[in-house]
Amino acid sequence: MLLLLVVLLLTAGCSSTGGRRAEQARERAATAGGAVDTPRWKVAMVTHAGAGDSFWDTVRKGAEQAAAKDNITFLYSNDAQTQNQVQLVQAAIDQRVDGLLVSLAKGDAMADVLAKAEAAGIPVISINSGQEFSARFGALTHIGQDESTAGEAAGRALARRSRTGVLCVIHEQGNVGQEQRCTGARSAFGGGFQTLYVDGVNLPDARAAIAAKLQADPSLDTVLTLSAPLAATGLQAVQDARRPVELDTFDLGTQVVTGLQAGTVGFAVDQQPYLQGYEGVDLLWLHRYNLDALGGGGPVLTGPQVLTKDDAAALARYVARGTR
Amino acid sequence: MHRLVARPEFGALLAAVAVFLFFALTADSFLRLSSLGTVLYAASTLGIMAVPVSLLMIGGEFDLSAGVLVTTAALTSSMVSYQLTAVTWVGAAVSLAVVLAVGGFNGWMLGRTRLPSFIITLGTFLMLTGANLGVTKLVSGTVSTMPIGDMEGFASCHWLFASEFTVGGLTVRATVWWWLGLVAAGSWVLLRTRFGNWVFAVGGDAAAARAVGVPVARTRTCLYLGVGFCAWVLGQHLLFSFDTVQSGEGVGNELIYIVAAVIGGCLITGGYGSVAGSALGALIFGMVSKGIVYAQWDPDWFRFFLGGMLLLAALLNSWVKHRAELGRA
Numbered sequence: 123m124l125l126l127l128v129v130l131l132l133t134a135g136c137s138s139t140g141g142r143r144a145e146q147a148r149e150r151a152a153t154a155g156g157a158v159d160t161p162r163w164k165v166a167m168v169t170h171a172g173a174g175d176s177f178w179d180t181v182r183k184g185a186e187q188a189a190a191k192d193n194i195t196f197l198y199s200n201d202a203q204t205q206n207q208v209q210l211v212q213a214a215i216d217q218r219v220d221g222l223l224v225s226l227a228k229g230d231a232m233a234d235v236l237a238k239a240e241a242a243g244i245p246v247i248s249i250n251s252g253q254e255f256s257a258r259f260g261a262l263t264h265i266g267q268d269e270s271t272a273g274e275a276a277g278r279a280l281a282r283r284s285r286t287g288v289l290c291v292i293h294e295q296g297n298v299g300q301e302q303r304c305t306g307a308r309s310a311f312g313g314g315f316q317t318l319y320v321d322g323v324n325l326p327d328a329r330a331a332i333a334a335k336l337q338a339d340p341s342l343d344t345v346l347t348l349s350a351p352l353a354a355t356g357l358q359a360v361q362d363a364r365r366p367v368e369l370d371t372f373d374l375g376t377q378v379v380t381g382l383q384a385g386t387v388g389f390a391v392d393q394q395p396y397l398q399g400y401e402g403v404d405l406l407w408l409h410r411y412n413l414d415a416l417g418g419g420g421p422v423l424t425g426p427q428v429l430t431k432d433d434a435a436a437l438a439r440y441v442a443r444g445t446r
Numbered sequence: 447m448h449r450l451v452a453r454p455e456f457g458a459l460l461a462a463v464a465v466f467l468f469f470a471l472t473a474d475s476f477l478r479l480s481s482l483g484t485v486l487y488a489a490s491t492l493g494i495m496a497v498p499v500s501l502l503m504i505g506g507e508f509d510l511s512a513g514v515l516v517t518t519a520a521l522t523s524s525m526v527s528y529q530l531t532a533v534t535w536v537g538a539a540v541s542l543a544v545v546l547a548v549g550g551f552n553g554w555m556l557g558r559t560r561l562p563s564f565i566i567t568l569g570t571f572l573m574l575t576g577a578n579l580g581v582t583k584l585v586s587g588t589v590s591t592m593p594i595g596d597m598e599g600f601a602s603c604h605w606l607f608a609s610e611f612t613v614g615g616l617t618v619r620a621t622v623w624w625w626l627g628l629v630a631a632g633s634w635v636l637l638r639t640r641f642g643n644w645v646f647a648v649g650g651d652a653a654a655a656r657a658v659g660v661p662v663a664r665t666r667t668c669l670y671l672g673v674g675f676c677a678w679v680l681g682q683h684l685l686f687s688f689d690t691v692q693s694g695e696g697v698g699n700e701l702i703y704i705v706a707a708v709i710g711g712c713l714i715t716g717g718y719g720s721v722a723g724s725a726l727g728a729l730i731f732g733m734v735s736k737g738i739v740y741a742q743w744d745p746d747w748f749r750f751f752l753g754g755m756l757l758l759a760a761l762l763n764s765w766v767k768h769r770a771e772l773g774r775a
Binding site (some may be wrong): 173174197198199200203204205208209210212213214215216217218228230231233234294295297298 | 475478480481483484487488491579583588589590593684687688689690692694695696699736739740742745746749
């Protein structure tokens, strides 16, 4: 009797909209049917992502969905440390993959192992970072965002919004891409501009540092963060500072989109990580199937795309499902 | 047979064979010679450091600065060579002096204060992490060092620390030779010399060792110097195989060295363990970390599997040790 009641309750209690089931249905719709009839090729992606990075999860999702569509077995591995990333690339070569996607954040260190991929006849496409190394290492193309250009786009947006004092928050001291973003923004903006280094793996500490800086310097009216997690931290810091300060950011995330809708985030510069994974797999497929090279082998830019309140409502559902 | 079972690395040997068979059966590309070369390389870069770390653990101490010390070694060597436009051997020599000084500092602090090595080396770890970033940025203006691949001496340094050769598809890197050499040397010192007896004595009961005339402080300092030397070897490998070094690297590796030593049968309380065991621990770690890739499992679970392996290996070790003691009684 009790069992019957539980079963009844469970059936009645199911949501007909949203939730995990809706997510599964969407995934099936995105991956089912329409697969090409090429042989089952194997593509590996090796990135410099740390464990549990939301940005790279979106890249991976794009790659997985393109792989499903292209009848490709997709292998993913990642390690934030150079020597381990090199070993993972070597492991992919050992598995005789048909194509290799690799992020070149530690460019020089990858030269040797990519030469081995070339020797083994494995086509390589670099994604996300390392545009300057890509062609030199024999990659077919680079798919990503030029960080200086992205910084300049942010700088122009800041000028358009007539901000006067901008605080650019670098959360990985010495990350070249982050420096380029801030430098690009500074040169295109032209107004008051400062840089603050915080510890991106210690968010409470970063929050306190930003808040303290805002409290100490009344000339600042804008915080510019370089990633979605730091944008969320930046928003908390703005609240802590109890001053009307605008937050602008690079990259999207749930909190960023909610912020855009609510007006607490001014704009977000997006590099479309989903595209980096999706196009990477798709271009390898095109190369193998048809010897195609998009843009004649020059870098394929996935950003910058400057998103504001007007775009936020339409974006929210895609961010929620983790593909934007 | 009974003598074999009683050895500290026996459990690790069983575990290594089990892990090997497991991945040989589940991952089809695992048994290829090129794959085994990759596994050996992964094991060797870890195993080089597991040798002095296991000796240190047998001596009853920790070194949490071992991971970033490797990066310090590579950074120092690279920056000295580049900034002074010196032959790369000069950079390597200065680097050796610097890391031995750090090791010596750890040992000296331990001898002079009554602080646990956990605290002392935690302090060194933090200072080195900061210095790696700070000094590099100060000297190079960026967080990575300048390429030194075109400098004099690079070719011979590369040969010594980062060369490789291929026998019938199996690529063996220089680190593998260094690793085997260090394991042999470490084992010999531990099992065949008076110093080895001192290490066991100091780790087992420092007060008793001191009472029978063992130079406790000096023994420990020597062990820390050993960590410095091996960090130098691995650091030079990183530098001369990758040409440039990122200053933020190495954090977290110190725990992995300890994991390798523990899987290999070292007791966390000191006084028991072996160097050969640390090599098996590194091999297990290398097989698991790359085997998961060859088996094409979801890498999100990597650390979970690794933790599971560690617990299983530790349990197996303590069980084997218990059985051996029962047999002796």
